[in-house]
Amino acid sequence: MTFEDRARVLHEGGTDLDEVLARPRAEGASIVDCVKVVRAVEGIPLGEAKRIVDASPAWASHREGNRRLRARSNRPPAGPAALRSRQQTAHRVRARTPHRDGRRWRSPTRPP
Numbered sequence: 159m160t161f162e163d164r165a166r167v168l169h170e171g172g173t174d175l176d177e178v179l180a181r182p183r184a185e186g187a188s189i190v191d192c193v194k195v196v197r198a199v200e201g202i203p204l205g206e207a208k209r210i211v212d213a214s215p216a217w218a219s220h221r222e223g224n225r226r227l228r229a230r231s232n233r234p235p236a237g238p239a240a241l242r243s244r245q246q247t248a249h250r251v252r253a254r255t256p257h258r259d260g261r262r263w264r265s266p267t268r269p270p
Contacts, residue, residue, distance in 0.1 A: 161191050162198035169199045176215055183216040189224075192217065 161182040168178050178199060179192050187195075189211060196207040211217055212224065 161185070161187050161195050165195040165199050175199070175210070179211065179214045180216040189217060189220065 165178045165182065168181065169175065175196070179195065182192055182195055192211045192214075193204070193207045196202065196210050197204065200207070200210075202210075212221060
């Protein structure tokens with residue numbers, strides 16, 4: 159029997175969703191397994207199931223670490239000014255690159 163099947167039986171028996179999530183967590187289920195359990199039991203979209211699992215008492219010990227990780231991964235690598243600076247630097251480097259035959263410098267506007 160899978161985590162989803164056991165959770166469905168518990169939920170149909172009248173057990174609260176927080177207790178349903180605590181059971182697989184105690185059995186060693188991952189957070190992904192718990193999201194699958196919530197989707198199977200409640201029949202809700204993935205995003206809502208993730209929010210429910212993240213806010214559940216069963217996963218409170220991992221909540222702060224997950225939020226820090228998400229904040230770090232959602233942060234843009236650099237602002238638009240830094241991107242423009244890198245593009246301008248690359249353009250200047252390409253403009254001073256010698257042509258393949260070594261006799262003249264390549265123009266940045268014309269292909270070689």
